[in-house]
Amino acid sequence: MIYSLIGNYSLILGLITGLILFYLSFKNFQNPKLLNSQILSFTFFQLFFVLVSFICLILSFVVSDFSNETVFNNSHTTKPLFYKISGTWGNHEGSLLLWLLVLTLFIYIFLLKTKNQSVKYKILTLVFQQIIIVGFFVFLIKTSNPFNYLFPIPAEGLGLNPILQDPALAIHPPILYLGYVGSSIIFSSVLAASCLKIVNSSWAIHIKKWILTSWIFLTLGILLGSIWAYYELGWGGFWFWDPVENVSLMPWIALTTLLHCILVLERKSILTSWVVILSIATFTLSMCGTFLVRSGILNSVHTFANDPERGLFILIFLFILIFLSLCIFFFFHKDENKKFQSFFWLSKETSILINNWFMMYFLSVVLIGTVYPIFLDVITSEKISVGPPFYHKLMLPFLIPFLLMMAIGPRLKWIKSKLDNKIYLISLLSISILFSFLILNFFNQKILINTVLISSGLYLFFITLRDFFISKNKNLSQNFAHFGFSLLILSILFNNLFSSEIITNLKVGETFENGDTKIIFKSINQKKEKNYNSIIANFKIQNSNGKKDEFFPELRIYNQPVIATSEADIKTTIMQDKFIVINLVQNQDFFNVRYQVKPLMVWIWLSVLLIASGGLISFLKKRL
Amino acid sequence: MKILNIILLISYIIFFNNALAEEQDKKNKITKNLRCLICQGQSIYDSDSEFANSLKILVDKKIEEGLTDDQIYQYFKDKYGDWILYDPGLNKNTYILWLLPLLLFLVGGAIIYKNFIAKK
Amino acid sequence: MKKKLPPFILTLVLGVIFIIFYKGLGDTNIYMPENTKHYDVPVFNTKEFNSNINFSSSEIFELDKTYLLNIWSSWCVPCRQEHPLLMNLKKSEEINIVGLNYKDNKKNAENFLKELGNPYNKIFTDLDGTTAIELGAYGVPESFLIHNNRIIKKYIGPLNKQVINEIKKTIK
Structure with missing residues (x-):
């Protein structure tokens, strides 16, 4: 009881802190010589209040305080302590509180760690982040307060859904949220940078760390979810193209694209508009995912409590954010200087552009496949299902050139390049084709697309493997990630074919x-x-x-x-x-x-870990 | 590297030397493409509900009767509507679904070509 | 890259998406079949409950008569709830009630009828559940109103008083 009380007031204090922060930011913005030390301390207070709230909720769960509605709905005295605690974020209210915690945590770290950027930029980022934070505070307090009081106090709780009583799923949400919410910082800072017109190389170097952080957590989060589905849902699959999985994949694709795009921006100040759009898209897709999952608008194996009121709130909030960011984009953002020359067809820039092109295609397939049934239902009230065959048919053929480009792209130089060692590139290609042909022929698999897919997967595999040992300009992070990806594709293909x-x-x-x-x-x-x-x-x-x-x-x-x-x-x-x-x-x-x-x-799990470790290496790498 | 692959190849030979019966393949393919109506969100193949189990038996029967894949899909579509199929065929309801991503791909390619490669 | 798209087109698109999501919120996300579609009773073969004699669907449903086909099972809890309603219906109305015993074993089914009464004119068995699927059913309990060898109404889930009244009206 006492915990609910403290938690509740702590939340309200957090909201008030957010409003104070707006005021302080505006005051400071007019005189931006020095970052007002109050801003930093109030940001810390906000984090502190949310943390207190969160701890209170955990304690309510630990002591099984059933006067708290959330605890009553999601816990039971006979639950092991571990699942009492993980039950805190296994439900709608608690997981939103976790969102809020990560939001405030990230902005605090951001303010603390950002050193080489202007004060104006920091303040503006804070303001945009506070808009999101305050929005979530209002959402939480108004529609899904985790500290609702129940009277008379029930003697026993309703318990936690058994499929959530699992170690992997206990840590899956926090990690996934670090990824989702991490993209909020990218969103806020790109808006700030747009307003101040500093979307350039030095900004790119600064934001890359944040993109990587978010990307690593999102990758690991998806991995954990997938492992959980594999052994807990009980039918041996690990990816079902279920809407809930798709909504976690979409920000991942956008982030991966952004990660590649930022490499170009790091070196030359071009593609700025595109980076801005991608950054906005990443967070928008995370939010959109939250909307689709929480509102119950989609039909999915993963169940959440559905409440149209919550859905409506997120929907409106989401569109306000989109509208705001588009306004900023169109009013403030000026395109890169016109003097830039076209790309040479064979260069790293071009290969990254092509990567972006394919990634956007994959993203559009997933996005359209996920939301199309909703659109069709609303417009014609015909109901259809869009399942794995759709995604496979549209994606697999495009994966082949994509894999080949992944193998060749990193070998190209900036600006203008020519392919060295053509002989070995071609010989490796023929070896890959031969191998895949032999393997498949041996097992009586005569479908052409499989042979070609496996060939291109093997090609990437060989090339990246060779690069580990003999490469002049080593880019270990890229090499790890691409090698991991080739391994992932190959494991999935062999797994499908030979199960x-x-x-x-x-x-x-x-x-x-x-x-x-x-x-x-x-x-x-x-x-x-x-x-x-x-x-x-x-x-x-x-x-x-x-x-x-x-x-x-x-x-x-x-x-x-x-x-x-x-x-x-x-x-x-x-x-x-x-x-x-x-x-x-x-x-x-x-x-x-x-x-x-x-x-x-x-190997499927290991290869995803390899991909993530590629990101980690890049994160830890000191810039030369 | 080559040695590694030879090892890989040999291990496959050892582990997967059972050729799968074609009929089983066909059944799996069909049941994976049918959506369970009771446990919405799973395929018939993945589900173990009563409904799914009966449906699996019926798919077997239909295969034995010599129906083609399309005839079997049509059979279930007539009974339960388009919703039961995971693979939405190309029809007036799904033109946008199938073609929009491809269209976007082409448009994207055109934009890249025009703005970055062919720019003088 | 997309900068050249006029902002208002983007706004328009977003507006449409917003409206569609907004409307989508109101709809239920659980798929429910349309139960107003009329269609012919599909052709199927089944066995009589007591005698195990083969019957085809055309022998069961005579033209210009009305039938209530009820799928039930002794292990299904809602079937127990709807059973008294069927008994009442049988008493008060001139209607042929046909039972389809779904994935049951004979002993349990007989005990079920002994305990709660037998409202059925005829009972057929569906051991593996395939007959139910041929009929286009979802599970137990489920009932079909059949007239002139056409299914004119489908009731998924247990029957209730309201539905019974509706059936009575339809018969008249």
Whole structure:
């Protein structure tokens, strides 16, 4: 109770601090010789208030204070402490509070760490960031206050959705939000820089760190979400082109594009308009994602509480921000000096432009695929589904030239370049084609596009691999990221092509046998845990080469709320994952057993880590 | 590097020497493209709901009856509407969906060419 | 690059997007089928509940008669709730109620009928749930109003008093 009270007032104080900050900024802006020290301290206060609020909410969860509506809706006394805490951000109200925490944290660090930029720029960035922060404060307090009071006080909470009771998903939201919200700093600072007309090389160098920070967290956040989906949703996939996944992918694509584009801006002051648009787009897409997910306008496997009022608020807020940023863009932003010459067709600039071109295409595919059903429904009230086949058909053909460009692009020099070592570039290409042809032919896969895709993936793989050992001008971060990407594409392709599965119905004691796999359903046991009861099955699976594995997939029945889930048992090795999951069949005494062999799963995760580490290297690198 | 690839290749030969039956492939392809109506957001292939299980059996039956993929899709579309298909075919409702990204791609290419490459 | 696009076109586009999102907010995001479409009863084969004799759909539904086809199962909780309504309907109206026993085992189904009464003129079995899908059903419970071998109304989920009244009106 006391925590809710403190938390609530702390939130209001945070909002007031935001308003004070507006006032201070305007005062300081008229006399911008020195950054007013009050601004820094008030920014800190704001962070402090939000932090207090957040800690209060965590404490409310820890002590299971059911007079708090959020706690009542999302917790239960029997939950393990870890999930009581992670339940704090596993719900709408708490996760918005987390948003706010990250927003205030980032602007504080921004003010603290930005040294070489003008005071005016810092203040303006703060103002734009405060517009976002105050908007979120109002949103939080008005439509989704995490400290709503319940009376009479319920004796017990409703519990946390079992599929959220999972370690990966406990840390997934904070990391993802660091990425999402990190883009707010890019948004604010690009608006500030536009107003002051300082979108140039030195600004690019300064903002690159922020882009990288945001990008790394977003990459890791998506990775965690994907891993979670793989083992928790229980059907062995890791990416479903589900709207909620798409909305996290869209800012990622925009950020990646921005990251490449900023490289050009670092060296020459060109493409400034494009950088501004991309920066605005990144944050807009994050916000748009929040809107699509929270408003319940989309149909998705991931469930959130839907409330049209919240959706409306975010929608209006989102459009105000878009409108504001467009106004600034059109009024203040002047295009780069006209004296710039055209790009030579074979140069790093051109290759980055082409990267941008393809990335924007991928982004438009994801965006249109995600929102199109909404549009069609509103306009013609026809309902359609846009699923994986759509994305695959539109993206895979374009991935081929994209991969080839990824291999060649980084080898080009700025301004004007010619391809060195043509012989080895071509010989590697032919080796890749040969390999992919051999591999696929061997497994009777005769689809042309697969061969070509794998060839181009292998090509990128070989070239980046070679660059690790023999390259004159080493760009380790780029090399890591591109190598990771080639590995990612190859693992996903091989995983798709060579996954095998057995679906069968078995009773305890029965054995299933086909060609080279023998599945023995040995026994079932029961287990009682604090927050669930489970049935653990014991399987023995024998391969033709005599290798035996024991598996223990589970069926869990959570008590609060009562929901049954299937927990897969996964044996991971370097080369492949073995994945087994069981399901109850209504009114029958057998279980539905699904056994999958999925090659190279672990490489999918590792390659994403490699991509992220490329970003990290760039972040840590001292500029020469 | 080549050695690495040979190792890779050999390991594939060891691990995946089971050629998949074609019919199973066809069934998987179809069920992956059908959306579960009860557990909205999953495909029939991924779902284990009662509805999805029955639908899988029916897909099997239809394949046995010798229907082509398109006939099977049409069969379910007649019963449950376009919504059940994950792959929205090209029709009057989806021209924009399919063509807009491609159009944007072309426009983007034109802008790049005009502004950066061919500029005198 | 897009700078040359006149700002007002952009504003217009954004305005349209805003309106569409705004309208989309009001709609439910859970897909519900249209249940007003009339269509012919699909052709299917099924087995009679007691005798296990094969029947085809054309033998079950005679022309110019009205039927209520009800999909039920002993393990389905809402079926238990709607069952008394079916019993009442049977008593008060001249209507053929046909049951389709969905993914059930015979013993449980018989016990269910013994306990709550049997409103059905005929019962057929659907062991693997495929007949229900042939009919275009979503699950249990679900009911179809059939006249002249056409499905004129589909009720997804348990029946309630309001629906029963609607059915009574339609029959008359």
